[in-house]
Amino acid sequence: MRDKDRQRRRMGNASSRQQAAQSETPTFFTQEELSKLKSDFETGGGENVKPLIRNKMKELDNAELNIAVTGETGTGKSTFINAMRGLCSEDEGAAAVGTTETTMEPTGYPHPNLPNFRYWDLPGIGSTRFTTGSYLKEMKFEKYNFFIIVSAGRFTENDAKLAKEIKRLGKKFYFVRSKIDNDLHSMRLKGGGGGESGEVEELEKIRSYCFSKLGKAGFPDPNMFLIRSYKENMYDFPRLMEALADSLPSIKESVFILALPNLSVEIIRKKGEVLKERIWMLAIISGGVGAIPVPGLSAACDMGILIGAIINFRECLCLDDAALRRLAERKGKSMEELKAAAGSPLLGDITQHLIVRRRLGAALVAVSTVEAGLYFVPFIGSLFGAGSSFLITCSILSNALKLLIESSEKVLAVTKRAH
Numbered sequence: 152m153r154d155k156d157r158q159r160r161r162m163g164n165a166s167s168r169q170q171a172a173q174s175e176t177p178t179f180f181t182q183e184e185l186s187k188l189k190s191d192f193e194t195g196g197g198e199n200v201k202p203l204i205r206n207k208m209k210e211l212d213n214a215e216l217n218i219a220v221t222g223e224t225g226t227g228k229s230t231f232i233n234a235m236r237g238l239c240s241e242d243e244g245a246a247a248v249g250t251t252e253t254t255m256e257p258t259g260y261p262h263p264n265l266p267n268f269r270y271w272d273l274p275g276i277g278s279t280r281f282t283t284g285s286y287l288k289e290m291k292f293e294k295y296n297f298f299i300i301v302s303a304g305r306f307t308e309n310d311a312k313l314a315k316e317i318k319r320l321g322k323k324f325y326f327v328r329s330k331i332d333n334d335l336h337s338m339r340l341k342g343g344g345g346g347e348s349g350e351v352e353e354l355e356k357i358r359s360y361c362f363s364k365l366g367k368a369g370f371p372d373p374n375m376f377l378i379r380s381y382k383e384n385m386y387d388f389p390r391l392m393e394a395l396a397d398s399l400p401s402i403k404e405s406v407f408i409l410a411l412p413n414l415s416v417e418i419i420r421k422k423g424e425v426l427k428e429r430i431w432m433l434a435i436i437s438g439g440v441g442a443i444p445v446p447g448l449s450a451a452c453d454m455g456i457l458i459g460a461i462i463n464f465r466e467c468l469c470l471d472d473a474a475l476r477r478l479a480e481r482k483g484k485s486m487e488e489l490k491a492a493a494g495s496p497l498l499g500d501i502t503q504h505l506i507v508r509r510r511l512g513a514a515l516v517a518v519s520t521v522e523a524g525l526y527f528v529p530f531i532g533s534l535f536g537a538g539s540s541f542l543i544t545c546s547i548l549s550n551a552l553k554l555l556i557e558s559s560e561k562v563l564a565v566t567k568r569a570h
């Protein structure tokens with residue numbers, strides 16, 4: 152059983168906010184590791200637990216995720232991968248998209264800010280280059296964490312073969328029915344169903360048709376999503392993201408969540424939860440060696456760690472310049488407009504001066520361990536006194552994260568209106 156499930160089960164009927172938060176949020180540590188942390192703390196203090204924390208951070212940084220996107224040729228696999236990475240097909244590093252057979256070799260596309268996270272664009276299974284048998288052999292399915300099978304019309308015999316092979320390997324797969332806009336367009340041309348209710352009816356028709364086709368092919372309860380890759384916040388696209396995130400073990404889930412485009416407030420909130428859990432780990436590493444007293448703050452903090460963490464949060468929340476530029480292009484806006492909407496001083500140069508001037512650590516004394524993002528490990532907060540480097544770092548990073556999440560939501564609101 153996964154750690155997360157085990158943890159949920161152990162929670163029983165617990166009802167406090169703290170316990171609810173703990174059970175809902177991906178946790179990088181097993182219960183055993185947390186117990187060890189606690190006893191190491193009690194015997195040797197902060198220095199004693201740094202190695203375990205450093206190893207965990209390394210594990211997080213090195214966590215690899217390989218997602219294969221497969222299906223028949225021309226169904227929109229490459230377009231889907233670009234949408235997942237927040238890119239247009241003209242952007243540098245985007246997968247080539249075309250009306251003729253385009254992808255010839257499996258190609259890994261890393262996430263712009265998370266190089267160990269890759270979408271694999273596989274050639275189409277119905278292409279001239281491969282028979283079904285050679286396709287299954289040459290695509291080396293074992294190396295992928297899970298699969299997305301894309302279909303643009305009816306699910307075919309080949310789609311079913313792919314799914315059966317993936318199932319045989321004990322891996323998860325998701326059916327994606329792409330180009331849903333074409334179906335709705337055809338419906339309108341035929342003079343069918345008026346307005347929004349007509350669309351909803353047509354989508355339900357397609358959905359139940361796909362379910363029945365997949366059921367007959369031996370997949371009675373399929374994970375199936377209707378999408379339009381050029382409008383990634385419509386139809387089932389956001390629901391697909393959530394389903395994919397939920398299927399992963401906690402460390403990989405956290406990497407996946409951070410790699411998602413900011414399509415909904417829910418995704419931004421989940422990113423916030425994942426980043427929050429890094430705060431106390433950074434705060435433990437930040438104290439002691441390397442820390443310097445900062446004028447204006449009452450304790451010694453490691454400014455390098457603080458600044459690095461804020462820059463990392465910004466990238467994970469798609470607020471770095473490169474991500475904002477790509478988003479502006481996709482939505483027909485200017486980067487300045489998006490930055491103005493975000494309205495945060497944390498989008499420019501992050502300096503010690505800014506951190507002190509913005510008084511990001513000022514609310515420290517009032518910050519409870521829960522508010523400082525410490526509900527995963529409440530015992531740790533209680534081991535450090537108010538004004539300690541640990542709690543100041545937690546407070547600065549929690550406040551910075553809160554500001555950046557608000558900015559992300561403001562940018563989302565502006566770009567949603569652009570649709």
Ligand SMILES: Nc1nc2c(ncn2[C@@H]2O[C@H](COP(=O)(O)OP(=O)(O)OP(=O)(O)O)[C@@H](O)[C@H]2O)c(=O)[nH]1
Binds near residue numbers: 251330379
């Ligand atoms: N209308 C519409 N067109 C789409 C959508 N997704 C992809 N397309 C178009 O479908 C065509 C094929 O898209 P690709 O992404 O190249 O398809 P592919 O599956 O990677 O093709 P191969 O690599 O040749 O197997 C392109 O002209 C895309 O612009 C969509 O959601 N809606």
Ligand SMILES: [Mg+2]
Binds near residue numbers: 228247254
């Ligand atoms: Mg392709």
